[in-house]
Amino acid sequence: MNDRKSSFRQGPVIAMMLFPALGFLLLAVRDGSTTAALLAGALPLLILLADTVIAGIMGADRLLVSMTAFFCSLGLLVRACTLPEITLPALAESAADLSGAADALILPAVVLAAAFGLSRRQVLLSFLSLGVGAALLFLLGKHESALLLGAAVVLMYWMSGAGPFGLLAAVCALVGMAFLAWSLSPEIRDAFGIWQDPEAFAESGAPLPASLAAISAGGLFGTGPGLVSFDLLPASSPWFAFAALCHQFGMIAAILTLILFGLMPLRGASAARAARGSFHSLSAAGVSLLLGLAALSGAAGAAGILPSTGIPFPFLSGGTSLIRDLLLSAILCWVSGRNRQDLKEDASLAMLAH
Amino acid sequence: MPSVSPELYRTISWVSRYLFAITTLLILLRTVLRMLSDARERKAQLRNLPGSGLIGEMVVISGNDELPEGTYLPVPREGVLGFVRSCDLVVPVDGVRRVHLDFTWRDGTGLLISPRSGCTAVVNSALLDHRSPPDSVPMTHGAFLQVGSAVLRLRVYAALDNTGGEFTFRDSPQALQQASRMPPPAQMPCPPAYPGQPEYTPPGPQEYPPAPAEYQPAPPSQEYPPVPTPPEYAVPRPPVPEGAEPAPAPDAEVTPPRRPNDRWKEDWSE
Numbered sequence: 001m002n003d004r005k006s007s008f009r010q011g012p013v014i015a016m017m018l019f020p021a022l023g024f025l026l027l028a029v030r031d032g033s034t035t036a037a038l039l040a041g042a043l044p045l046l047i048l049l050a051d052t053v054i055a056g057i058m059g060a061d062r063l064l065v066s067m068t069a070f071f072c073s074l075g076l077l078v079r080a081c082t083l084p085e086i087t088l089p090a091l092a093e094s095a096a097d098l099s100g101a102a103d104a105l106i107l108p109a110v111v112l113a114a115a116f117g118l119s120r121r122q123v124l125l126s127f128l129s130l131g132v133g134a135a136l137l138f139l140l141g142k143h144e145s146a147l148l149l150g151a152a153v154v155l156m157y158w159m160s161g162a163g164p165f166g167l168l169a170a171v172c173a174l175v176g177m178a179f180l181a182w183s184l185s186p187e188i189r190d191a192f193g194i195w196q197d198p199e200a201f202a203e204s205g206a207p208l209p210a211s212l213a214a215i216s217a218g219g220l221f222g223t224g225p226g227l228v229s230f231d232l233l234p235a236s237s238p239w240f241a242f243a244a245l246c247h248q249f250g251m252i253a254a255i256l257t258l259i260l261f262g263l264m265p266l267r268g269a270s271a272a273r274a275a276r277g278s279f280h281s282l283s284a285a286g287v288s289l290l291l292g293l294a295a296l297s298g299a300a301g302a303a304g305i306l307p308s309t310g311i312p313f314p315f316l317s318g319g320t321s322l323i324r325d326l327l328l329s330a331i332l333c334w335v336s337g338r339n340r341q342d343l344k345e346d347a348s349l350a351m352l353a354h
Numbered sequence: 355m356p357s358v359s360p361e362l363y364r365t366i367s368w369v370s371r372y373l374f375a376i377t378t379l380l381i382l383l384r385t386v387l388r389m390l391s392d393a394r395e396r397k398a399q400l401r402n403l404p405g406s407g408l409i410g411e412m413v414v415i416s417g418n419d420e421l422p423e424g425t426y427l428p429v430p431r432e433g434v435l436g437f438v439r440s441c442d443l444v445v446p447v448d449g450v451r452r453v454h455l456d457f458t459w460r461d462g463t464g465l466l467i468s469p470r471s472g473c474t475a476v477v478n479s480a481l482l483d484h485r486s487p488p489d490s491v492p493m494t495h496g497a498f499l500q501v502g503s504a505v506l507r508l509r510v511y512a513a514l515d516n517t518g519g520e521f522t523f524r525d526s527p528q529a530l531q532q533a534s535r536m537p538p539p540a541q542m543p544c545p546p547a548y549p550g551q552p553e554y555t556p557p558g559p560q561e562y563p564p565a566p567a568e569y570q571p572a573p574p575s576q577e578y579p580p581v582p583t584p585p586e587y588a589v590p591r592p593p594v595p596e597g598a599e600p601a602p603a604p605d606a607e608v609t610p611p612r613r614p615n616d617r618w619k620e621d622w623s624e
Contacts, residue, residue: 012384019377026370032357063388070381121456121468161434161453221375224367249374256378263385274396276407276431343399346406349511 013051013066017044020073023225024080030226033086043073059340060333061271067264068329071315072322074257078244079318081225104323106133107149107290108331114153115282118160126153127170134177143181143188144310148297150174152289156282187310195307211243211302215251222250241316242302258299261314264332265292271336284335287328407431409459410495410510412443417504420446429508431459435501449502457493464492465508467499476500 024040027033050069055062080086110133117126130153137146154170162170182188217223225248246254268288275281291314298313300306314325358366400406405428412427433442436453445454455469466488469475474483478498480491493499495510 011388012381015377015380015384019374019381022370022373022377026363026367029356029358029366030363063385063392067385221371224364224371225374227364227367249378250371252375253378256375256382260378260382260385263382263389267389270393278432343396343403343406346403347399 011051011063011066013047016066016070016073017047019070020044020047020077023077026225027080027086031085035088035091036080036086039076039080039086043076047073055333058333059337061267061336061340064264064267064329064333064336067260067267068315068326071261072318072326074245075241075316075318075322077225078241078248078316081248082244104320104327106136107145107324108287108327109133110149111152111156111286111290111328112283112331114156115279115286118156118282119277119279123157123162123166126157127173138181138184141185143185144297147174147178147181148290148293148311150177151293152286155289156286159285160278160282188307191307191310195304211240212304214243215246215303218247218250220250220252222246222248222253224248241318242299242313245316246302258295261295262292264329265289265295267336268332271332271339274339275335276339276342280335280338283331287331291325291328405511408511409465410508412499412506412508415498415505415507417445418447421504427506429457429459429465433457445501445504445506447502447504450504454501458488460489460492463489464494464497465510466492 020043021040024036024043028036028040030036047066047069051062051066054060055065058065076091080091083090110129113129114126117123117129130150133149134146137143137149151174154167154174157170158167227248242254245257265288268284268291272281272284272288275284294311294314297306297311298317301308301310302313312319312321314328315322357363407430408428409431410429412429414421414423414425414427417423417425427443427445430442433456434453435441435443435445435450435455435457437446437450438444438452441453443457451470451473453470454473455467455475457468458466460466467475467477467482468488469482469484469486471484474481476482476499477491477493482491493508495508497508499506499508
C-alpha cells in the first residue's frame with residue numbers, strides 16, 4: 001500500500017490531472033460556461049480513476065492507461081478552446097467531422113491477425129489479412145491508412161525473423177501499394193503539390209498553409225487557451241488538433257507533448273520485448289508501430305515537414321478515430337498486463353520449486 | 355457561473371500559458387522518471403528470478419568440440435533451435451541448419467517440436483519433419499532430442515514437471531558416464547507419431563579399414579612428462595623449525611572444468 005501511495009505521489013498523474021483542470025477552469029471563467037466547469041472536475045477525476053481503478057481491474061500498465069486518459073482529455077480541451085461556446089452538443093459536433101470510422105476496427109484487427117499468422121510461421125495468412133484490410137481501406141477511400149497498415153505489417157514481418165528474399169518481396173509489395181494509392185487518390189497527389197509550395201495554395205483554403213499560419217501565430221508559448229483566431233484553424237482537417245495545440249499552448253508545449261506521446265510506443269516496445277509468446281510480442285510491436293507512425297505523420301504533416309497524409313493525430317483528434325486509438329491502447333495494456341501476470345507466475349513457480 | 359471581462363481574461367490567459375508549458379514539462383519528466391523506475395524494478399525482479407521465462411534445460415548428451423557433453427542450454431517457453439547465434443538454442447553441430455526447428459511449451463502437454471522445411475529431428479526415436487503435427491510427440495521431462503549429430507535431453511523445472519519421472523543429473527564424470535549408459539534414443543520403443551510414419555533405422559556401426567602400420571597409435575605405456583605447477587599457485591611452505599620434520603606437501607586440488615552455459619553450478623570457492 002505504501003509503495004502504491006509513493007508511486008502515485010511520484011508519478012505523473014497529479015500533473016496530468018492539473019493540465020485539463022486548469023484549461024477547462026479558464027474556459028469556464030471566460031464564458032461562465034457550466035459545462036466547462038463540470039469538465040474541469042470530471043476530466044481530472046477520469047484520469048485518476050483510470051490510473052487507480054481501471055488499471056487495477058484490468059491488471060494493465062497504470063502508466064499506459066493514465067497516458068491514454070490524459071491524451072483524450074487534452075484532445076477534448078484543444079477542441080473546446082476553439083469553440084465560441086462550450087456545450088456538450090457543440091463538442092460532439094466538432095468531433096463528428098472526422099470520418100475515421102472506416103479504419104477504427106480494421107487496423108487493430110489486421111494487426112492482431114498478422115501477429116497471429118507471423119507467430120505461427122504462416123506468413124501467407126498474415127499478408128492475406130493485410131491484403132483484405134488494405135483492400136477494404138482502399139474501397140473506403142482511406143489510402144493513407146492502408147499505407148500505414150502496410151508499413152506496420154512489413155516491419156512486423158522483419159521483426160519476426162524474415163529472410164532477406166521474403167523481406168524484399170514484402171517491401172516490393174508495399175511499394176506497389178504506394179504506387180496504387182498514388183494512382184487512385186488525387187488527394188495524395190494534391191498533398192504532395194501543396195507540400196512542395198504551400199504559399200501558392202494559401203488563398204485556396206488548403207489546410208496545410210492554414211495550419212502553418214496557426215502554428216507560427218502561436219509562437220513559443222501560444223496565444224493562451226481560448227484565445228484563437230477562428231479563421232486560421234480549419235476544423236475539418238485531420239491535423240487540426242495538432243495545429244490548434246501549437247496555436248494556443250505554444251511550440252514548447254506541443255513539442256513536449258509530442259515527446260510525451262513518443263513514450264507510449266516506447267512503452268509498447270518494452271512490453272513487446274518482455275512478452276513471452278511471439279503473438280503477444282508481435283501484437284505489441286505492431287500497435288506501437290501504428291501509434292508511432294500515425295503520430296509522426298500527423299505532426300510532421302501539420303508542420304509541413306512531410307506531405308500531409310490525412311491521418312489524424314492519435315487521441316488528440318478525437319472523433320471516430322478515437323475508437324481505433326483506444327482499441328490499440330487496449331491491446332498494449334493487455335500485453336503489458338499479461339507480462340505482469342507471467343512474472344508473478346514465475347515467482348510462484350520459483351517458490352514451489354524450492 | 356460568473357465570467358470575467360475579455361480584457362481581464364486576456365491577461366489571465368497570457369499568464370497561464372507559461373503554466374501550461376511548465377505543467378507539460380513536469381508531466382514529461384515524471385513520466386520518464388516513472389519509466390526508469392519501472393525498468394529498474396523489473397531488472398531487480400528478474401535478478402531474483404534467474405529462471406524467469408524458462409521451462410527447463412537441454413543437457414547435451416552427445417555433441418562436439420563447440421558443444422561439449424554436459425553443457426546446459428536454458429530453454430525458453432518459445433523459440434527456435436539452430437546453428438546461428440541468434441537462435442534461442444544454439445546447437446553448432448553437423449546436420450543442424452541455421453534455423454532448424456521451432457519449439458513451444460504447452461502447459462500440461464510438454465515441449466512441442468516443429469522442424470522447419472527440409473529439416474528433421476528425432477524425439478524419443480520418433481522421426482519428425484516439417485509435415486509432422488507439432489503435438490504428435492511432445493517432449494516431456496527426460497525426453498531425448500536428436501538434431502544432426504547432437505543428442506540433447508530435456509530437464510523440465512520441478513514445478514513444471516508433470517511426468518512423475520525422476521531425472522537427476524549431476525555435474526560429475528561418473529554421472530555423465532551413467533547418463534550416457536542410457537539406451538540410445540533409437541533403441542527406445544515409441545509408437546509412430548502419425549500413420550504412415552517412415553520407420554527410422556539408426557545408422558549401423560561404421561567399419562573402417564585398419565590404419566597403416568606407420569600410423570599406429572602410441573602404446574599406452576608411454577610416459578608423459580609431469581605437468582609443472584604454475585609458480586603463482588605454489589603455496590609457500592612455512593619455515594621448518596630446527597629439529598622438526600617437514601610437513602608433507604598438500605595434495606593439489608583438482609577443480610572441475612567450467613563449462614559454457616553452466617548456470618546452475620556456481621563456483622563459490624573463489
